[in-house]
Amino acid sequence: MQSVTQQDQLDCLLAEHSAVLVLYGGQACGVCQAIKPALTHLLAQEFPCVTAVYVDCQQQGGSVCAQQGVMALPVVHIWFEGRCFAEFFKVFSLTDIRSALTRPYQLLFAQH
Known part of the structure; x- marks a missing residue:
C-alpha cells in the first residue's frame, strides 16, 4: 500500500488511476493494522488493477482525514474513475469490500 500524507497526493493518485482503494487508519488502531495486510x-489476488493507498490519520495524514470527513477508524473508500463509489467505516468485512469491488471492476477492466 502506498502511503499518502497530503490531500494533493491523494488527488493525483485518484486522477492517475481508474480504481483506487483508500484505507484510513492509524498506528494505534488494532483493527486498522489487522485489516491492512488482508x-x-x-487486491493482489482478485483486483490487481486497483491501486491501494493508506492514510495514517494519527500521524502525518491527519489533514487528509479531516478533508475527507473521516471521524472514526478504520474507513475504506473505493474510487472508480475519480468518484467515490463506496464507503465502509468501523464495522465491515472483506466480503463487503469484495462485493463492492467485483461488478464495477469487471466492467472497467473486462478488456484487460
Missing part, C-alpha cells in the same frame, strides 16, 4: 492480499 486488504493488500485481497
Whole structure:
C-alpha cells in the first residue's frame, strides 16, 4: 500500500488511476493494522488493477482525514474513475469490500 500524507497526493493518485482503494487508519488502531495486510492480499489476488493507498490519520495524514470527513477508524473508500463509489467505516468485512469491488471492476477492466 502506498502511503499518502497530503490531500494533493491523494488527488493525483485518484486522477492517475481508474480504481483506487483508500484505507484510513492509524498506528494505534488494532483493527486498522489487522485489516491492512488482508486488504493488500485481497487486491493482489482478485483486483490487481486497483491501486491501494493508506492514510495514517494519527500521524502525518491527519489533514487528509479531516478533508475527507473521516471521524472514526478504520474507513475504506473505493474510487472508480475519480468518484467515490463506496464507503465502509468501523464495522465491515472483506466480503463487503469484495462485493463492492467485483461488478464495477469487471466492467472497467473486462478488456484487460
